[in-house]
Amino acid sequence: MSMQAAEQLINGLILGAMYALVASGLSLIWGSLKMLNFAHGEFYMLGGYMVFMAFTIMGMHPLIALIFTMVSVFLMGAILQHLLIRPLVDKPGWDVSHIVITLGISIFLQNFAHRVWGENFQNVPYFFNGTSTIFGLGISHQRILILVVTVLVIFLLITFLKKSRAGWALRATAQDRDAATLYGVDVQKVYMWTMGLSAALAALSAAMLAPIYSVNPWMGNAVLTKGFIVCVLGGLGSLEGAILGGILLATAESLGVLFWSSEWKDVVSFALLIIVLWIRPSGLFGTKEW
Amino acid sequence: MVHDIKTRVAQNVSLFANGPWLSRSVVLFLLAAPLLAPDPYIVHILTLSLMYAVLAGSWNLLCGYAGIFSFGHQVFFGIGAYVSAIMAMRMGTSPWLGLLIGGGAAALISVVVALPCLRLRAAPYIAIATLGMAEISRVVAQNLVGLTRGELGLWGIPGLSDIALPLAGTISFTHNRIAYYYVMFVLFLLITGAIYWLIKSPFGIALKSIRESQDAAESLGVNVALYKIMVFIISAFFAGVVGSFYAHYILILTPSSVLSISVVVEIITITLIGGLGIIWGPIAGAFILTFSLEYLRFMGDYRLLIYGAILIMIILFMPEGFVRRIFPKRKLD
Numbered sequence: 001m002s003m004q005a006a007e008q009l010i011n012g013l014i015l016g017a018m019y020a021l022v023a024s025g026l027s028l029i030w031g032s033l034k035m036l037n038f039a040h041g042e043f044y045m046l047g048g049y050m051v052f053m054a055f056t057i058m059g060m061h062p063l064i065a066l067i068f069t070m071v072s073v074f075l076m077g078a079i080l081q082h083l084l085i086r087p088l089v090d091k092p093g094w095d096v097s098h099i100v101i102t103l104g105i106s107i108f109l110q111n112f113a114h115r116v117w118g119e120n121f122q123n124v125p126y127f128f129n130g131t132s133t134i135f136g137l138g139i140s141h142q143r144i145l146i147l148v149v150t151v152l153v154i155f156l157l158i159t160f161l162k163k164s165r166a167g168w169a170l171r172a173t174a175q176d177r178d179a180a181t182l183y184g185v186d187v188q189k190v191y192m193w194t195m196g197l198s199a200a201l202a203a204l205s206a207a208m209l210a211p212i213y214s215v216n217p218w219m220g221n222a223v224l225t226k227g228f229i230v231c232v233l234g235g236l237g238s239l240e241g242a243i244l245g246g247i248l249l250a251t252a253e254s255l256g257v258l259f260w261s262s263e264w265k266d267v268v269s270f271a272l273l274i275i276v277l278w279i280r281p282s283g284l285f286g287t288k289e290w
Numbered sequence: 291m292v293h294d295i296k297t298r299v300a301q302n303v304s305l306f307a308n309g310p311w312l313s314r315s316v317v318l319f320l321l322a323a324p325l326l327a328p329d330p331y332i333v334h335i336l337t338l339s340l341m342y343a344v345l346a347g348s349w350n351l352l353c354g355y356a357g358i359f360s361f362g363h364q365v366f367f368g369i370g371a372y373v374s375a376i377m378a379m380r381m382g383t384s385p386w387l388g389l390l391i392g393g394g395a396a397a398l399i400s401v402v403v404a405l406p407c408l409r410l411r412a413a414p415y416i417a418i419a420t421l422g423m424a425e426i427s428r429v430v431a432q433n434l435v436g437l438t439r440g441e442l443g444l445w446g447i448p449g450l451s452d453i454a455l456p457l458a459g460t461i462s463f464t465h466n467r468i469a470y471y472y473v474m475f476v477l478f479l480l481i482t483g484a485i486y487w488l489i490k491s492p493f494g495i496a497l498k499s500i501r502e503s504q505d506a507a508e509s510l511g512v513n514v515a516l517y518k519i520m521v522f523i524i525s526a527f528f529a530g531v532v533g534s535f536y537a538h539y540i541l542i543l544t545p546s547s548v549l550s551i552s553v554v555v556e557i558i559t560i561t562l563i564g565g566l567g568i569i570w571g572p573i574a575g576a577f578i579l580t581f582s583l584e585y586l587r588f589m590g591d592y593r594l595l596i597y598g599a600i601l602i603m604i605i606l607f608m609p610e611g612f613v614r615r616i617f618p619k620r621k622l623d
Contacts, residue, residue, distance in 0.1 A: 036414040087606060095413040096359055100562060100605045103555060108598030115595065221551075225425060228418050236414070263433045270422040270429075277419045278406040 012254030020246030025198030041220025047203025077199025235283025357501030362420030370530025396530025565611025
């Protein structure tokens with residue numbers, strides 16, 4: 001039992017790292033654009049297909065495949081933001097129109113992927129084979145890689161936001177758009193970069209998870225709802241909240257499976273979401289803006 | 291004398307332009323439609339259009355008038371459908387009574403859905419909370435296999451039972467799409483009429499004041515929480531009635547067909563195509579979307595791709611919807 005629990009805990013931690021990546025992208029978008037990105041799951045899905053194309057079909061080196069995936073999905077995110085979202089941003093009705101436009105993009109991209117790659121589940125092989133035994137627990141190298149890459153990326157992301165000028169511009173925009181404009185921040189450019197960055201983060205987590213789960217056009221749906229739950233738990237717009245919320249949710253889910261059957265897992269996480277929204281709408285770290 | 295005639299003509303013209311002639315002719319057209327085109331397939335599409343018009347209309351009451359951007363309207367539709375179907379199958383309740391029971395069940399559930407939304411103001415927060423509720427209901431319906439048969443589908447639901455009407459005699463609903471159409475037509479008139487009456491009443495004015503500014507409404511003595519719960523209950527009741535009709539018309543239910551996000555996406559698309567916060571909006575939207583999707587059937591798998599594209603185009607180029615675009619000057623309710 002305790003071995004099983006420990007194994008579940010480690011798997012939960014790895015899954016949590018992925019939730020954290022997806023949710024931090026959603027949180028960045030919410031922070032700067034005040035937008036719930038319903039198409040975020042589709043960037044995740046496109047990331048899965050990009051790594052499938054680069055790694056499985058074209059046989060690129062895993063590292064190059066990862067970079068290719070992130071860059072291509074970054075561009076997709078930035079272009080979509082520039083063409084479709086920019087005309088609506090900050091206009092009257094934005095708090096409803098952003099939901100509709102991202103829903104439209106989501107439906108479009110899902111069915112686009114369905115047309116291009118078909119409905120079959122596509123498999124991506126492990127980047128590295130083999131397992132290591134740590135404290136008597138067998139963990140595959142792929143999972144270790146996921147943990148390492150995620151920690152690294154989150155560290156880089158925080159450094160970028162705290163230390164670089166672009167990161168300052170992003171945070172300034174999130175805090176007060178008008179003031180940021182007055183200080184010479186090109187807000188529209190920040191929006192575009194944020195969207196690209198958030199799409200690339202989703203794509204990275206999909207690429208890392210693709211060998212464990214398979215790739216299909218609808219893989220983004222479950223991830224999107226999980227991402228929303230994590231964001232609300234941590235407080236929308238809070239990066240630290242997204243990271244801690246991701247680990248919290250995944251740990252709760254993995255340990256929960258030990259106590260109740262896995263079909264009811266989602267009910268528990270959604271119930272958690274609603275209770276948090278009800279009692280503390282600002283989440284664990286969020287600001288008061290609900 | 292000439293002057294008199296002139297003013298009379300002018301009065302009549304303005305009455306013609308501003309009066310409810312359009313509403314009347316649309317209702318007359320809908321009344322005659324199955325007789326003009328008695329093809330079962332077209333009657334089926336007309337019935338679905340009316341159904342979606344009412345369903346989207348009930349969402350429009352919530353979002354367009356009260357400003358509560360609910361993402362969980364499929365819960366009310368689905369609960370209405372499942373409760374009525376299961377009651378009819380297990381206890382032999384009449385499907386006619388089921389229409390009311392389905393609506394009542396949805397209204398009960400709506401209180402639970404409304405509670406977390408009372409403190410939330412921003413549309414995105416409400417959207418997430420209601421989406422969470424909807425996903426819970428879908429997973430529950432999928433997992434309670436003993437009651438709902440899960441994704442295998444609840445089949446063998448009885449259709450509407452025969453009724454005897456004065457003048458018309460006994461009407462059988464077996465393989466009689468035209469009879470179903472007229473039931474939906476009556477529901478459409480009753481529910482749309484009720485919504486119109488509501489938004490014209492002081493209740494509706496209070497709702498609109500909440501939509502415009504919750505703080506201002508509160509400061510003027512509007513009990514915001516009470517009104518929000520009430521509009522949820524009313525809207526859910528209507529959606530539940532439509533859900534129950536759907537169950538006894540389509541005769542098979544699966545959680546993914548009545549409780550999935552795609553239902554509310556369809557509702558939102560319909561309302562936006564027609565126009566949010568306009569009584570005619572969901573009606574126009576339902577007919578435009580349902581008929582154009584049927585027309586696009588030959589495009590097979592590309593349909594949903596186009597569906598996504600429509601949603602994007604509408605919000606980019608015509609966010610006010612068709613109805614307002616056609617009547618830009620008129621004051622629309």
